[in-house]
Amino acid sequence: MLEDKKIDRDFSYYDDMILSDIYTQSVDAYLDDNWQKCIDGFEQVIKRYKKYRNAVIQCRKKCKKNVDKFTPIFIDNIDDFHFYEKKVRETLCLLKCNQDYRDIAGLNSLKRLPYEIEKKIMEFVPYEHLHICYYQKNQFQDAANAIFTYLTIHPKHEMSISNLRYYLTLPEVEEAKVKNLEIQKFVKYYMEGVKAYEDELYELAIENFEKSLIIYMDSENDCRIYCEGPFDQGWHPEFTSSVANHFAYCLKCKRSCSLWLNNINGDYQKDLLSSHYNYLQFAYYKLGDIKNTCQAVESYLLFYPADETMINNKMFYSKLPKVQKNLNFFRPREEAVYYVKRQEYELRLLKYISDEFSLIDAKLSTSKNKSDKKSINNEKKAVNHPPPGHSPSSRLVAATDKFLEKKKISRRQFEIEKRLNKTKIIARENELGGKSRYLAEGFLIDSECDSLVQLAKIAAVKGDGYEDNKSPHSKNELFEGLTLGRAALMVYFGLLEPKKLQLFLHSTETARGHVKKFFNLDQELFFTYTHLVCRSALTDLSERDEDVYSHDIHADNCLAIDDNTCLHESPAYTWRDYSAIIYLNDDFDGGEFVFSADPKAQNIQSIIKPKCGRMIGFTADEKNLHGVKGVVKGKRCALAIWFTLNEKYYETERKLAEIILERVMLKGPFKPIKNFKIPLNYEKLLFSRFKEDEILKLLINLS
Template identity: 55%
Template sequence: MTRLVILLFFCGVITGSNDTVSNIIPDNVLLDLEEQNEEDTSTKNRTLNELYEDAVHAYLDEDWGRCIQDFNAVSHGYKAYKRMITNCRRKCRTKAAGSAPIFAEDIEDLHFYEKKVRETLCLLTCNQEYREIVGSKALKMLPRETEQKLLWNNVYEYLHICYYQKHRYQDAANALFTYLVEHPKDEVNLDLLKRYLTLPGVKHENVVNLELPAYVSVYFKGVSSYEDEDYAEAAGLFEVSLRLYLEAEEECRFYCEGPFDQGWHPEFTSSIANHFAYCLKCKRVCSRTLNNVNGDYRRHMLRSHYNYLQYSYYKLGKLKAACAAVESFLLFDPVDKVMLQNKDYYSAKPKVKEDYFFPREEAVNYIKRQEYELRLLHYISNEFSVIDEKFNKIRKRKQDKKANNVEEEKLGQKSDIETVPHPPSGHSLFSHMKLSNNSSTIRVEGIKIHDIRVRNDIHLIAKEEDLGGKNRYVADDFLNSTECESLMQFATMTAVEGDGYDENKSPHSKHEKFEGITVGRAALMVYFGQIKPEWLELLLEKTEKVRSHVERYFGVDRHLYFTYTHLVCRTALPGNFHPMHHRASGSFRSRNRVTPINLTCQWIEMT
């Protein structure tokens, strides 16, 4: 309930304060990263990724001034980067579409491929021209991990702390609110925003979303004019807002047509289909992104324009325009009772002709595209699910056959090492152990035990013979469902990209996103008040539980020490037709959760 009140309050604030300067870069402005600060030459020749990493280091080093400068440079640079890409792709698409084909007749769909070749040639030139303007090293292709952070406004999660440390409290509140627009369920930062509102110099009405899209500001100005019954101004503003919305969605869709690491070497046709499906899924998210207005999701944002327009034009006496807006609205919801009543009302007017009820062109094109894309995505999903199911059945038959063969070979054989119940902490299983041919005889405090089993609360799922090596095992149920949910939320808020060892972004597979949080970073975030101390305590408690279990399982009579503790999240990257396989080793998981959150622990004996 607290979250709802806070976000709705700020939605009201934004509605009434639409003149605030945002970070949006005009179409005719290209940011030169080498000239953003003439007195500071440290930003020269740094890519956006390098600039982002340097900004993070400045944050960790508590260099708050550098943190603010670099993160703001990243924010502006990323806008220029996106604008360059979308402008190039739009220009080249238009240029290729307007070119006469080499051969008049379209044989084997060669016109389509010819246009793509022309687009490619244009893109190569366009991108090179931009690099010559900005600098050959200034804007290279961003790594996907950094790009995702910029898309999700993670810059502002750092910025608000840097502003706070410099006592720029209004800027801190603005930055944190901008972050919360994309992360409305972040309870810790929601509470922190409430604290910011009590700081000196912070005015509620001046807290703004620094990434507010241009169309939103114009839209709410139109609403204000509409409520003031200034219908001429309202109609003009809603027309501008509608155009800006469609342009923003088009830019988003062009931006989706980026590179895609398929992770395999498909055939020509498969590579096209796979990349197309990847881009299409991305494009379908664009409207949902645009409908997020300061954390308040407005599903019908686009069609509401036509509702305001129909009444504004009616009050202005422009019945033909009003009827076209009504029919455009009904394309989105053909059974809306209020709009159908409006249509009947307009139809009864003597001056209204039947052909007035013709939807506007942009609405028709939009709905057709939406319907086609949805049908195509459903087709892709259904057909590939059928194929995937067939492949799974084949794989299962092979696995069952292999398992039966192995079982037959083991029939009658006795296991080399039996399992025994673990004694209380502080006792060593291997204090007295003798190995004979095919069995192990273990004595603990003079008691002979032959039946080894893991404790009831911990479930052993793999042993040495399953994992292909010595001194290995995998166990489950170190976490209950509540603890697992807490650590999942903890990881979502705090995790950073990479394995934490050698800054390897994808240590296991390039088909997955690998994130983690170290104890050191978690402690730092507790220090700054960004996360609850209880979460760090839970992580440390479960780490110790794993260490103790490993110590007792192997019966080591000396204390084991961790060299590294890492809470890990591994997520399959979207857009792959082929299945993703997850494998976890040296970790613990809750059986009640599907999402793999692994605590990977390395240990050594201290001599």
């Protein structure tokens, strides 16, 4: 809500105007440089829209409640007439309720907003105008608040980001007072609950989390009720079809309510609701309230039945004397049961609607499908040797299910930001003897490095990713690698802990964020291939041969022929734009990374010694010829990552791995036959799982 101004202003001018006219006049004032009228108008739009929306919601809530236990005109429910009678009664109530509000607030107060204008209000477009108007009136703190609010929904809007940065340089703007003017009401209690929890004030934490839960549930319910608005069918369907269409339209709207609530200042927190129960279970335990502890545990497990930590907590609590005397303590809370059941029913229903109507559309488009098949067949003929991470099967899954559509902020963004804050650059271009390169530390801690090295020991395949060649770079070394697709399948079949795949994904995503930030990229940077690799000396060499390389000097996106020639053509991976390597250990001899001015390593520019958590980042072109010196003794492990600016070459196995991880966290792993092993060429198996596993199919459709 906008802050009250110190100077009282007369807004009676707007009393007899409908909301859409106020919006239109405010835009005109903005375009005419009438800054005060722009401010007054848009502030009225925001204020009046909230009143309008709340009036609609309260009216619908009242009418739903009034007909909840109605007595039907005829006692027998013939042809489902009770449902229709209920809706008729609800409609009569809505008409009367709306008229009562108009009698108080004016005849036009509940006139429906045009969709185009309401959409702009809901997307905070008024704040985009307001920040300019505030700025022109020297209200700089208000300007900063307005643009920050706009950014919570449009976090990648470059001009707004630049404007906020500028406002923060002004002496009149206090950074600590910059706030989201549309923050959800429950967030205040949630944040106070987190603070009290961290301060070990568990009674206060419980009080705040319980308040937050109530307001969250009420807010989502209000949002869902508001979704039950008009729907332009665009045609004249039969009675039954019109009811079904309108129902599906409202249901899709209701599904977005949790997205709206879980956007905290532009950061999407998928686990926000379930985290209430996570905090509550420990806070109640610290206060000795074991019954509420167990209920919170069981409530959390409704959201994530396979969560390893919470399962262990449940086992611990179940051994307490109080719990053993009262085995019925582990009962989930009613609001959690209702919420999760409703979510699952809606997801299944939407999937059913999507699947069944897609089949009908397919039958109506037979000729189109035939031509599509021809183009697919032609495409298959053109692809002989797919690059690592881009098998035909994984591409097909991604293409079929529209994986490459733009999404909201990743649920892992908060974790990535925390990791990025712990990193530091230790060498730049000058120290490394070239251009577009840098060295940083702090991407992983020792225990995480050990975990990833252990992952390689458990799951890496000899020569994996390089056509089964066990020594693709040097005859003196054994090369072992692990792709995300193979790691995901191992998690799926219960052969690997989910946390190891999670660490694999998180650490490499941190690298992507760091590379994008360092090179100040103003466009999206996509993963194109990720590889956990280890190189082991086949024999301990007593003396190093300086001319022996584990990986010869090369560029990552072109063929380095001589000092002045690097060919951007096949078989080079020409779409690779940036590269990064995160090192996992240093308990070996040799294996240094080198930058060279030429492909024959006659002019070495810099040498980098691997170390846990150290990362080298650079452009993938001829400016950064590089190689790896031979490993003399021991095993050298690292995460090798390549990035692209071309979305066409996005690493589809990463997306498949994320979906599999979500499936396992929700429902646990799929149990295979005894002595099951992931095949060397695993792509067909990965593809088949997304065709046969109903849960994966559901998740992939929702992603």
